[in-house]
Amino acid sequence: MTAVPTDPTRLTAAEMADALATGAISSAELTQAHLDRTAAVDDAVHAYLHVDADGAIAAARAVDARRAAREPLHPLAGVPVAVKDVMATKGLPTTCGSRILEGWVPPYDATLVTRLREAGMPILGKTNMDEFAMGSSTEHSAYGPTHNPWDLDRIPGGSGGGSSSVVASYQAPLAIGTDTGGSIRQPAAVTGTVGVKPTYGGVSRYGLVALASSLDQAGPCTRTVLDAALLHDVIGGHDPMDSTSIDAPVPPVVEAARRADVSGLRIGIVRELTGEGFQPGVQQRFDEAVALLVERGARVVEVSCPSFAYALAAYYLILPSEASSNLAKFDAMRYGLRVGPPEVAHPSAEQVMAATRDAGFGPEVKRRIILGTYALSSGYYDAYYGTAQKVRRLIADDFARAFETADVLASPTAPTTAFRLGDKLDDPMAMYLNDIATIPANLAGVPGISVPSGLAPEDGLPTGIQFLAPATEDERLYAAGAALEAALTDRWGGPLLASAPDLAPQGA
Amino acid sequence: MAELTRDDVAHLARLARIDLSDAELDRMVGELGIILESVATVQQAPTDGVEPMSHPLPLTNVTRRDEVRPSLGAAAVLAGAPAVEQDRFLVPRILDEEE
Numbered sequence: 001m002t003a004v005p006t007d008p009t010r011l012t013a014a015e016m017a018d019a020l021a022t023g024a025i026s027s028a029e030l031t032q033a034h035l036d037r038t039a040a041v042d043d044a045v046h047a048y049l050h051v052d053a054d055g056a057i058a059a060a061r062a063v064d065a066r067r068a069a070r071e072p073l074h075p076l077a078g079v080p081v082a083v084k085d086v087m088a089t090k091g092l093p094t095t096c097g098s099r100i101l102e103g104w105v106p107p108y109d110a111t112l113v114t115r116l117r118e119a120g121m122p123i124l125g126k127t128n129m130d131e132f133a134m135g136s137s138t139e140h141s142a143y144g145p146t147h148n149p150w151d152l153d154r155i156p157g158g159s160g161g162g163s164s165s166v167v168a169s170y171q172a173p174l175a176i177g178t179d180t181g182g183s184i185r186q187p188a189a190v191t192g193t194v195g196v197k198p199t200y201g202g203v204s205r206y207g208l209v210a211l212a213s214s215l216d217q218a219g220p221c222t223r224t225v226l227d228a229a230l231l232h233d234v235i236g237g238h239d240p241m242d243s244t245s246i247d248a249p250v251p252p253v254v255e256a257a258r259r260a261d262v263s264g265l266r267i268g269i270v271r272e273l274t275g276e277g278f279q280p281g282v283q284q285r286f287d288e289a290v291a292l293l294v295e296r297g298a299r300v301v302e303v304s305c306p307s308f309a310y311a312l313a314a315y316y317l318i319l320p321s322e323a324s325s326n327l328a329k330f331d332a333m334r335y336g337l338r339v340g341p342p343e344v345a346h347p348s349a350e351q352v353m354a355a356t357r358d359a360g361f362g363p364e365v366k367r368r369i370i371l372g373t374y375a376l377s378s379g380y381y382d383a384y385y386g387t388a389q390k391v392r393r394l395i396a397d398d399f400a401r402a403f404e405t406a407d408v409l410a411s412p413t414a415p416t417t418a419f420r421l422g423d424k425l426d427d428p429m430a431m432y433l434n435d436i437a438t439i440p441a442n443l444a445g446v447p448g449i450s451v452p453s454g455l456a457p458e459d460g461l462p463t464g465i466q467f468l469a470p471a472t473e474d475e476r477l478y479a480a481g482a483a484l485e486a487a488l489t490d491r492w493g494g495p496l497l498a499s500a501p502d503l504a505p506q507g508a
Numbered sequence: 509m510a511e512l513t514r515d516d517v518a519h520l521a522r523l524a525r526i527d528l529s530d531a532e533l534d535r536m537v538g539e540l541g542i543i544l545e546s547v548a549t550v551q552q553a554p555t556d557g558v559e560p561m562s563h564p565l566p567l568t569n570v571t572r573r574d575e576v577r578p579s580l581g582a583a584a585v586l587a588g589a590p591a592v593e594q595d596r597f598l599v600p601r602i603l604d605e606e607e
Contacts, residue, residue, distance in 0.1 A: 075553060107587060108580065244563075244565060312546075313546060315548060316543065316547045316565060330552045334588070334589055338590035347580040347600055348604070352600045354525045357525055357526045358526050366536070367536065369524050369526065370520045370524055374512070374544075377520070384547070387559060390553070390558040391553045394555065394558060428539055446564075471565075
């Protein structure tokens with residue numbers, strides 16, 4: 001029986017599920033504890049764009065009543081969850097961090113939100129993000145940045161910095177993120193949390209407001225590897241509403257996370273994703289993590305993926321191209337913002353559209369739409385978008401070759417620890433480089449996980465290690481991630497997050 | 509590689525239906541120039557004879573049975589509209605005033 005500490009928000013989601021099952025705590029109490037935590041710390045962190053206290057408590061009471069009536073319940077029933085503001089939530093505002101969707105309330109739920117509700121998981125609120133998921137710091141949110149719980153002057157990663165920091169600051173045990181080029185994994189790395197991008201097609205995209213349809217994938221943001229597996233198991237699986245959804249059962253991720261076994265596992269170190277360009281402390285913690293896995297029975301092989309050198313360039317052609325097309329739907333006609341051009345008496349629909357898109361989109365979104373419009377325009381298509389698609393094939397081929405000799409690949413998740421808010425805001429290319437190690441997985445559609453690897457000695461900030469696996473072999477990520485987590489937790493004498501600053505000290 | 513001019517960016521912004529201000533255009537020309545120079549490195553990759561890849565999975569068309577299913581009602585669909593009249597989306601004029 002799980003003993004409930006004075007502050008239940010410090011439990012893992014798995015422990016919360018046990019405490020709920022034994023009746024040690026009710027979902028209403030657990031949900032209220034998280035709402036109280038948000039009231040205490042989110043003025044400083046700004047992880048949420050919208051908190052649904054009433055809805056969350058109502059859902060919690062409903063699941064408590066079902067439990068009292070001894071109805072069969074999902075293992076995570078009653079465990080609250082936060083959802084990135086890019087997922088459509090019926091009755092709850094969905095802004096994608098953009099002014100153009102300010103106040104929009106979707107008339108339907110995304111499939112993964114339906115699955116959360118059906119599992120009886122109270123939805124605490126919607127988390128902050130870079131506008132339409134374009135960014136690596138949340139500084140491109142139209143509603144102001146999220147602050148890293150480890151150092152409030154620093155970025156929490158992006159685009160899913162709201163989801164990473166909401167779990168890092170104990171405002172939610174679980175959160176939903178989306179990862180188009182690293183937006184789950186890079187925020188996890190810089191906040192000392194766990195994030196998983198499943199295989200493309202592993203989690204339904206129905207109701208996910210598309211950034212780049214061939215790259216977008218939703219997944220779990222959590223504090224432990226097992227919690228990520230439990231959430232992955234809820235949201236994954238086939239959905240007839242998404243034509244790219246894989247028609248197969250969810251891989252055995254929970255079992256793999258519980259087994260946490262790397263004996264005989266061949267870990268491929270990607271030569272192109274280590275060393276130069278990575279902060280010394282990030283590289284050091286990565287090397288130590290790999291050595292620890294070798295102690296636990298894994299084997300190391302070196303692999304080379306020469307085309308990864310072109311991944312960032314290919315990504316910043318493919319993504320803007322798809323985004324410029326996907327974001328054409330924000331036309332001021334059917335939903336969202338509508339503003340007229342100033343000093344025009346009877347503006348046309350075209351003029352209203354152009355004025356609205358100028359007023360409603362932030363600078364990064366405009367940059368990428370115009371870049372994509374250029375890359376797709378006749379005369380330049382072959383040189384840019386067409387060539388990028390060929391590079392994409394080369395990258396997928398590199399992965400296929402690497403997975404002939406390695407079961408999983410490993411690299412540092414992000415090249416640096418969390419940088420200061422404002423440091424890279426005026427330099428788009430510097431911002432893009434944060435995703436150098438995470439982007440190849442999105443281009444090839446393979447799954448990836450980021451797990452804490454320690455604190456960089458030079459700045460005391462979290463570092464992350466990334467594992468990548470072949471498509472549909474997501475369970476390998478959980479086996480490697482959970483084994484490393486267990487080994488490191490032993491070495492540290494507790495989870496990494498235990499050394500994060502207390503954001504709401506007693507008597508403060 | 510062709511240099512991106514201010515006129516080019518203004519043209520692209522018009523195509524993308526974004527009414528950029530002069531200040532935004534000035535800024536965008538410089539930023540896009542730097543980004544384009546960087547992404548143009550894809551042209552150095554050994555792509556001769558490589559089949560383009562548009563999607564990570566082999567795509568197959570998905571169909572469903574041709575059966576009527578419940579859908580959103582007009583009230584739900586129109587609830588987010590900027591303007592509504594007679595149960596329809598109300599939009600600005602779509603023809604030039606001269607016509």
